[in-house]
Amino acid sequence: MTAPAEFTRLAAEIAREAGEMLLAKRPARPEVVQTKSSPTDVVTALDRAAEELIRARVREVRPDDAILGEEGGATGEGAVRWIVDPIDGTVNFVYGLPDWAVSIAVEVDGEIVAGVVNVVPRGEVFSASLGGGAWLGGERLRCNTGVPLSGALVATGFGYQVGRRTVQGEVLAKVLPHVRDVRRAGSAAADLCAVAAGRVDAYYERGPQYWDYAAGGLVATEAGARLGGMRGRPVGPDMTLCAAPGLFEELHDLLAGFDPERDE
């Protein structure tokens, strides 16, 4: 089987190429061509074009691999599967805000072994290989440790449906008095890499899909952070929670008191 580091090298090459294409082709105001789960959950033609480019490159070098992409769904079968979000943070991409990313992860037999998050507007390529650490370019990343909840800078995010946002707003209002402050970047992939780089101390959000957190999650765990859901469950759309051990448990227990896994 190909080594994790080789998958990471390949994913980084493809993520860079997709990023260059997006930067070159992004108009001043990308046109929305479709909406998904709500009128504010948008897709642009460039989301699709980037995913098509990524799929084509994967097919060229690894024609037998499976692919799961946000726009094109699941294709192929096999022990190796590529998890692709061509533009994580699409609303940021439309508005011209700096936190949108090409996110590519590689799974072998169901385990993520490689992850790359290219935060294109920032020119920052985060990468990780299972057991090989987390990197920003050539700099090794380590998440912040020993931060108490009361001193924690916490990133979070909100869904596209009103019922979900109502509850997320309630939960956030209750979290705020217990932490240092909150940041809302608009991309789960970028948020998880921010945990890895120590730019925030923790991240939690109800809703990110596998393609949103697969690559960034490996970057965060290879930087020493814990990644999971509520009540011992693995990370998933119900809840994505990430922080260094210690703070993870403190934030988990705080959130658990607010029953965050519900929608109005």
Ligand code: LIP
């Ligand atoms: C985004 C997530 C982000 C969340 C946004 C959105 P998308 O993904 O990365 O964490 O808060 O609402 O879901 O839709 O840009 O791929």
